[in-house]
Amino acid sequence: IIKNAQIPEGKGIQDYQSVYNAIASKIEEHLDFDKGAGYYGQLVRLSWHTSGTYSKYDNTGGSYAGTMVYAPESSDGENAGLAVGRDFLVEFKDKFPWISRGDLWTLGGVVAVQEAGGPKVPWRPGRTDLYDAASVPANGRLPDASRDGKYVRDLFKRMGFNDRETVALIGAHCLGQCHTYNSGFDGAWGPQFNRFTNDFYVRLLGGWHVRKWDGKKQYQDDETNTFMMLPTDIALKEESYFLKYVKEYAKDEELFFKDFAKAYSTLLELGVSYPRGSKPFIFKTVEEQED
Numbered sequence: 291i292i293k294n295a296q297i298p299e300g301k302g303i304q305d306y307q308s309v310y311n312a313i314a315s316k317i318e319e320h321l322d323f324d325k326g327a328g329y330y331g332q333l334v335r336l337s338w339h340t341s342g343t344y345s346k347y348d349n350t351g352g353s354y355a356g357t358m359v360y361a362p363e364s365s366d367g368e369n370a371g372l373a374v375g376r377d378f379l380v381e382f383k384d385k386f387p388w389i390s391r392g393d394l395w396t397l398g399g400v401v402a403v404q405e406a407g408g409p410k411v412p413w414r415p416g417r418t419d420l421y422d423a424a425s426v427p428a429n430g431r432l433p434d435a436s437r438d439g440k441y442v443r444d445l446f447k448r449m450g451f452n453d454r455e456t457v458a459l460i461g462a463h464c465l466g467q468c469h470t471y472n473s474g475f476d477g478a479w480g481p482q483f484n485r486f487t488n489d490f491y492v493r494l495l496g497g498w499h500v501r502k503w504d505g506k507k508q509y510q511d512d513e514t515n516t517f518m519m520l521p522t523d524i525a526l527k528e529e530s531y532f533l534k535y536v537k538e539y540a541k542d543e544e545l546f547f548k549d550f551a552k553a554y555s556t557l558l559e560l561g562v563s564y565p566r567g568s569k570p571f572i573f574k575t576v577e578e579q580e581d
């Protein structure tokens with residue numbers, strides 16, 4: 291099925307900048323949420339999971355129709371906890387009734403990345419709320435973090451990403467933390483999880499060992515035994531085709547920012563057909579708008 295972008299009548303960049311600003315100020319009001327993680331990781335994960343159901347093999351899934359509210363996607367175990375992000379954003383559906391779920395959920399991720407100090411992420415509107423059972427992707431397309439590098443490579447390849455783009459995208463793990471009551475994994479990867487930086491790669495290249503606990507297999511840092519990484523995180527340094535990019539990004543934050551912005555922008559648009567040459571919006575941060 292062709293999913294053509296349809297921009298709401300008469301809406302332009304200023305309308306979407308107003309939504310951006312409303313989301314950003316709500317993030318600012320809740321910086322202490324989840325022991326200081328705030329909503330950055332929540333919003334990025336929502337934007338990624340609504341888009342990461344895409345398959346290039348049959349052009350199904352993706353953020354177009356905002357289908358995460360429908361079965362079976364709504365009950366996909368990999369989406370556990372995403373109601374936090376959806377509930378955080380739902381008031382903006384009322385405040386800006388012309389915005390679609392897909393546009394709101396992907397825009398929320400762009401706000402989180404930019405307001406956490408990350409790169410500018412080009413973004414285009416036009417995703418359209420739609421319900422037909424056939425357009426809801428089957429569960430099983432989102433990554434199971436217990437798996438290995440080959441699995442990660444094939445899963446991101448299904449979305450159309452190469453090894454460099456895959457490693458760049460996973461760098462978003464610099465935001466947020468894991469909760470046993472959602473994913474079953476536990477803890478934060480480092481001391482700071484509310485700023486967008488390349489620190490995830492720097493720490494990943496340090497020493498990690500399997501954590502001794504009664505939960506799912508995950509890793510703990512050798513130095514302090516307080517931080518975590520997932521098996522799929524550690525896989526990025528076990529596979530040579532990923533490790534080369536982990537090292538590049540650990541050394542060069544600017545390169546990470548450039549590659550991430552491009553890959554993340556592409557991720558959020560998977561499955562959406564835009565008119566040829568339609569120009570994406572680049573939103574100003576709150577800081578850039580202060581007189």
Ligand SMILES: Nc1cccc2nccn12
Nearest residue numbers: 463465466467479519520
């Ligand atoms: N923030 C976060 C979420 C999920 C996985 C993960 N690994 C390292 C950090 N991290």
